[in-house]
Amino acid sequence: MEETPSCRVETALEILTGKWKPSILLELITHDTLRFSELKRNLPNITQKMLTAQLRELELNDIVHREIYQVVPPRVEYSLTDYGKTLIPVLNAINAWGEKHVEHLAQKDRLQDATSSSTSDSF
């Protein structure tokens, strides 16, 4: 890691990227507390291995809390830590830009279609 400003962007992005982390975080934001099996149910295509791995990484970064109940069959509950909740506004900002972006691209495509059809509207 270097000391340039972009480095901190990368630091933050490391935590948010990965094929499943945004979805996992969204689940925990909207449901507060979820068991492992509930997360797995709500993320239909994730494998157990990936879910475990991503949760462990989030736990390492103090974003999610893992609560183990010593019962059989096991019961493990996941939730955002207070610190993890500081990510919510950041995720909202990213999501808002993402929404604008799909609109922006759609508009660009409409313009391209219009100009390309005007060059080929002899058909």
Place this chain on the structure above:
Amino acid sequence: MEETPSCRVETALEILTGKWKPSILLELITHDTLRFSELKRNLPNITQKMLTAQLRELELNDIVHREIYQVVPPRVEYSLTDYGKTLIPVLNAINAWGEKHVEHLAQKDRLQDATSSSTSDSF
């Protein structure tokens, strides 16, 4: 792509992630306009292939503008589009959280060191 909110987070993140995109964006934010060779010089470890590929992706998403001058040897200048500049506040938010995060982790580690040294302070 699905319709869930997290999807737009992923949409946005696709544009920001990749080993070099944050650095490239930072360069263009701080220098306004840069030639291909200048970008390459400022990003010492990037390969020509990666620089080209990342710039093309950013161009496709209308984040950077590519201006080609028909001279020999070639001169190509890259800059943020007006639309690309809407990313700046998002990057700032991400960067700010990243800064907090390194502090947070450092603090956590200090606490851990303190407790672990208190269990082993017979040395």
Place this chain on the structure above:
DNA sequence: CTTCATGGTATCGTTTAGGATACTATACCA
């Protein structure tokens, strides 16, 4: 004694991102 549910690991294969290196076109300059 078998079965079931839960929350995992372990192992292997595939797919993707990224890197190293060589090559190219062009016109000017010596």
Place this chain on the structure above:
DNA sequence: TGGTATAGTATCCTAAACGATACCATGAAG
């Protein structure tokens, strides 16, 4: 005629991310 600079491509290779599948430990219920 040959070298130089710029902005790339093309090809091949490695490493990391991701996925499929099989396996495991536990104790209660039947």
